[in-house]
Amino acid sequence: MKTTSYIYILLFTISLLSSNSCKQQEQKQSIRVSTNSLKAAVNGKSYNAIHVTGFISTIPNTLLLTGAMGTGEDIQLILPQEVTPGTYKFEDLLVQGKYQENEELAGFATRGSVTITTHDIGNKHIEGTFYFTTKPILQGNPSFDITEGNFKITY
Known part of the structure; x- marks a missing residue:
């Protein structure tokens, strides 16, 4: 016992x-504390992402930047892993942008651009600006205008 x-x-x-x-x-x-930020205006309404991340996807060697609100709403930028400073049009398909309001309302960039102002590959830090207009994924859903976008992300 x-x-x-x-x-x-x-x-x-x-x-x-x-x-x-x-x-x-x-x-x-x-x-x-994260110093990452991703901000924009969505159809004129301020968007200041709460959860901001970046990571390199091994297939097909892309850099995925995400700014999420934690409610299903997010903005994503898909870039080549070793993208250099410069301006890239979404129409050229070298870069891609996506906005998702919720599970049903989302679209990919059809017009606009992303400008990379700084990309330090060694320190995994990228900064830039962007704007784009989406085409809805599901027919009949609205498109979105993403303007005044900017990001500073260490991935």
């Missing part, structure tokens, strides 16, 4: 320590 009590106390202590350790780790992770 005494051995069983010690085992329960030991298990309880271990669970407390691991729980406390997880809480400390969560606190350390939540302190990390």
